[in-house]
Amino acid sequence: MPKRGRSDLRDLGRHIAIVTTASLPWRTGTAVNPTLRAAYLAHLYPKLEVTLLLPWLALSDQRHLFPDGLEFASPDVQEAWVRAWVRERAGFDVAFKTTWYPGRYDNAFRSIFAVGDVTQYVPDSEADVAILEEPEHLTWFHHGRRMTDKFNHVVGILHTNYIDYIRRGGHGQPGGPAAARLVYAANRKLVSVHCHKVIKLSDAGQRVRLRLLAAPAPAPHGQAPCAVGGGAPSAPAFTAGAYFIGKALWGKGFTELLALLAAHKAATGNSLRVDAYGAGEDADDIKAKAAERGLALRMHGGVDHLDARLRPFRVFINPSTSDVVATTSAEALAMGKWLLCPVHPSNTFFATFANCLIYTSPANFAAQLRVAESADPGPLSGDDRRRLTWEAATERLLDAAAIDGAEWPHPLARLKDSLTWPLINVAVGIEAVRRVVGAGRFTAHNPGSLLEYDPEAPGPRYSANHVVRHLALGYPEPRIL
The missing domain is CATH 3.40.50 (Rossmann fold)
Structure with missing residues (x-):
């Protein structure tokens, strides 16, 4: 050979x-x-x-x-x-x-x-x-x-x-x-x-x-130009709380999301409201299981992450541990939102961004959530904006x-x-x-x-x-x- x-x-x-x-x-x-x-x-x-x-x-x-x-x-x-x-x-x-x-x-x-x-x-x-x-x-x-x-x-x-x-x-x-x-x-x-x-x-x-x-x-x-705009003067004010987006399948983060919300409710006595966007075969089952546990999870249909309905949300919660790298997490950071996710190998890259809040336990999740609720995320630095572009991602791929x-x-x-x-x-x-x-x-x-x-x-x-x-x-x- x-x-x-x-x-x-x-x-x-x-x-x-x-x-x-x-x-x-x-x-x-x-x-x-x-x-x-x-x-x-x-x-x-x-x-x-x-x-x-x-x-x-x-x-x-x-x-x-x-x-x-x-x-x-x-x-x-x-x-x-x-x-x-x-x-x-x-x-x-x-x-x-x-x-x-x-x-x-x-x-x-x-x-x-x-x-x-x-x-x-x-x-x-x-x-x-x-x-x-x-x-x-x-x-x-x-x-x-x-x-x-x-x-x-x-x-x-x-x-x-x-x-x-x-x-x-x-x-x-x-x-x-x-x-x-x-x-x-x-x-x-x-x-x-x-x-x-x-x-x-x-x-x-x-x-x-x-x-x-x-x-x-x-x-x-990377993220397209229409997504990478976090911190820009024209960015809309955040008027809504937390959301999740992904295919409505148990293996796409919903198992962890319901477990996290249940643990948060047990620890604080409060049911955190989360709007979830996604279509899939498990949507009805997810909705039913959330209702059984008394969780304030509102299921919506599937939308594009850049949909105008998602712009007002301040915090993207992504508890999934089944991803290798979550595209939705990168998109949320590119849009200038808080990203709240667990310590996990799939989140190593995201943890390098100032607007990423990593939690290690349900109690730590509650503490990080209070940080996100008390202040707007900071503007993306020039380097962070560049790292999230498809131009930079293409060069990394070719290398x-x-x-x-x-x-x-x-x-x-x-x-x-x-x-x-x-x-x-x-x-x-x-x-x-x-x-x-x-x-x-x-x-x-x-x-x-x-x-x-x-x-x-x-x-x-x-x-x-x-x-x-x-x-x-x-x-x-x-x-x-």
Whole structure:
């Protein structure tokens, strides 16, 4: 195996494919951040060829997932919506190319997975650099070409602490400690097989076998100009108290939020009012559990964090410990609000900002809350404002993603992965295996066209996925893996 030299994403003429697991208008970090990452890469480095690969969902999945009744008859229509969103957020026209791959939404995993091999949607002539947003998620059920065989330079960005989600289980989702251990091992192997380098957003992400950065990349995601305005003279006065924003799923911080509010009520005798914004399958259950405990949690629907309704709030409470890095926390700081969050590896970067109040216990939370309630947050310094921009985040990403000669995987590790992948690929291509592990029925191969795949179609090739079928037959949701 020949020795490889330095590979730098800033080199002129490079083709960069950013592959992600979600698309706007679903308001999730793996839809928002990769889209803005592609926009700023193409804008700041016009000599780079940037392609954003997004999952295309059938109308039935769109209606289940997208907010405000949004649905799109074709990828072109959705692409126009995404480009308009970027133009409004970033203030410039989109210069990247958009490519779609067929996807499906799985209610058990609360996630989107590819149908078929995503590498087929990048021409070999353009297959140079791949940035895999959530490489473990993208490759759990991947059957086809190995990413490092398709692309010359593959960087994985670990967004989500899936091990924490799976360890928790419960609330009708698959999981538990045994499943978490299995997925932990699978993630390490798959990331090693499909990536040359991995960027960990914080120490909250799981350990992987590949050479990592000397330290987790700070502030890997930036904020658009319309968000970074904290402390500006035109900033509105804060007239409301505390709020939380996130997908209405127990694993997205609501478990910790209810526990924190209950502990605060028990310690102080007062029920702290918090307005929570977010849509998701657990919204009704969260609302019911809060009412049972007598908590003053008001549930609202999903909104964009920059929505005018959220501007008056002074304090963003984010008690989540399941994030690797919370985009919403960065957004709150960029808007000049107080951020109240626990001591946790995912909050290490945010703790460097003066407007971040870290708590270590429910009692300390109450003390920090009094600080936030008694004074307005201070203006962001020039350096803090710069650190929160997408321009700065893009430069940090390019620095982190470069691979020096000594950083390429060791030849022995490359040989082991080259021998292991064919076995994994054969196994994950067996329909019975795919059904057991939750890959969905008849999803190993690419459909003839993007519009062909329909999870609700009665036909033998593209019929409902395993979870939908189980529920339709009256069985409990399977505890996958």
